[in-house]
Amino acid sequence: MIIRQALSFFLLFTFVCIKPDANALQYKNIHIHGFISQGYMISDRNNYLADSHGGTLEFNDAAINFSRQLYPNFHIGCQLYTRDIGDVGNNKIEIDWAFADFRMTDLVGFRLGKIKIPHGLYNETRDIDMLRTFIFLPPVYYDISRSTINALNGVDIYGNYQFETIGNIEYQILNGVKRIETDSGWSRYMERRGMDITRFESGYTGCGKLTWSPNIEGLRLGVTNIFFDINADAETNQFPLSAQYRIDGPDLRYQLSNFNIMVNYVEYTLQEMIFAAEYMTFRGDLVIKTLSSEMEPIVFNVPIKTDALYLSMTYRLKNNFEIGGYYAVFWPDASDKNGKLQTQDYIGWHKEAAICFRFDITNSIAFKTETHLIDGGALMMPQDNPDGVEQRTALLLLKLSYSF
């Protein structure tokens, strides 16, 4: 609590005292950067991520980071991060990343500590509002996945090489372990399936990223892959397996093994215009085992086969004004894209069109407004919509961010 108050005070102090165009704070050789943002969202039908139907301000985040260059090729740093979006976050302060970075050569560097996980083009910067046009990134980066793919504790080997003929290749290989809290967004996602998570256990996590910037100006292509397993205990009253089957009563243990999230991406920058497209596949084997003491355990195997994609375009019209839009689709079960196995077919997809306007009031303050038209209920949480999920939702977002 004291730390939270101290951080809030520090950020407020910074916001009030620093000139609006501040670049950074520096104390001796420690560089200090941070941001704070407050959003507002309102939707016409379903509640989306928060109690948005009546309009909500439960939509904010802030971070502060400290870095120091100890030697020309060695620096250390850490970032504290807090956020609130609906029931998730609740402004609890977490260590977002904290590591030592040793760049041995251009080809090889090492990082040790808590490191952001590469996932598609923008996962590492998903929380940093002022670095992008959009308020909400497309569902490839859906908010509930943050706790699962944000960062890991381990070792990162990275580097790049410039080939004369084919261009620049960058790579990153991370190995480590990650911890998922029982009140994370992932828990909320499982909660929609009737599971109240009481314990999470995740072991080894491995990730890789390969980005190729060919000798075509503005183009980069790449792939990221994340592997890990999750074991969890859950209390449940009712667990629907599909429209026809469900488990009633006993508590469950589930194991998500061979968990693999792959994203293929391409980004093309033409002057002030940026096109991006990504395709995500999420595969795993969900093994559910009943935990009743009165009966023999029953085991169910539910293969996970989730796909998501989007196309986006942003254009900076003036020095301080930018527009952007995207169209995205998310299928929780890619083998049932028409939702035939769901209780209502539109639960089988989430299709979303978004348009955003960003206005940079100064180099440090940005205001954004964004509209989403959503078709489908695949990412609408039943616990947020106790009267049932409707097929279509319109969402309006406003956000003001300050960074230094």
Added chain:
Amino acid sequence: MNISVLRFYLILLILNFFIQIISNTCVYAISVKIIVHPEIQDSLSANDIRNIFLGKKTQWENNQRIRFVLFTEETTYRSFITYYVRKTLYQYRNYWRKKVFTGTGMMPVMFNSSSQCIDYVNRTQGAISFVPATCNVPNDVKEIILN
């Protein structure tokens, strides 16, 4: 107004949009010179310059650490970044902010006067920077030749 006329206007509008983008391609007069510490090699490729200022190339050929410095006077800064790094100034600033907020890099050293840049390059081993072409560079700082 029938559908085909509407369609014609729509096509014109889209074409106009792309023509505007292409015509907005600013061909900056390269009125900058790249300067390096006297002990550094004489020539560099365009890819080298780009990679140095993106933090991807961190060592000279003699394995000495590269220390690049940005000269932030608006006109020179913008033309250098656009021409050599092939990004807009906004994209370049965001590129480094991304590194700062993910911990993968630190903000480059910046000066807003050319004399500070020249002085830094002169006294720092492995240093590289850029100044306006009109700027007088002392003999003990080397001007780079692009391959």
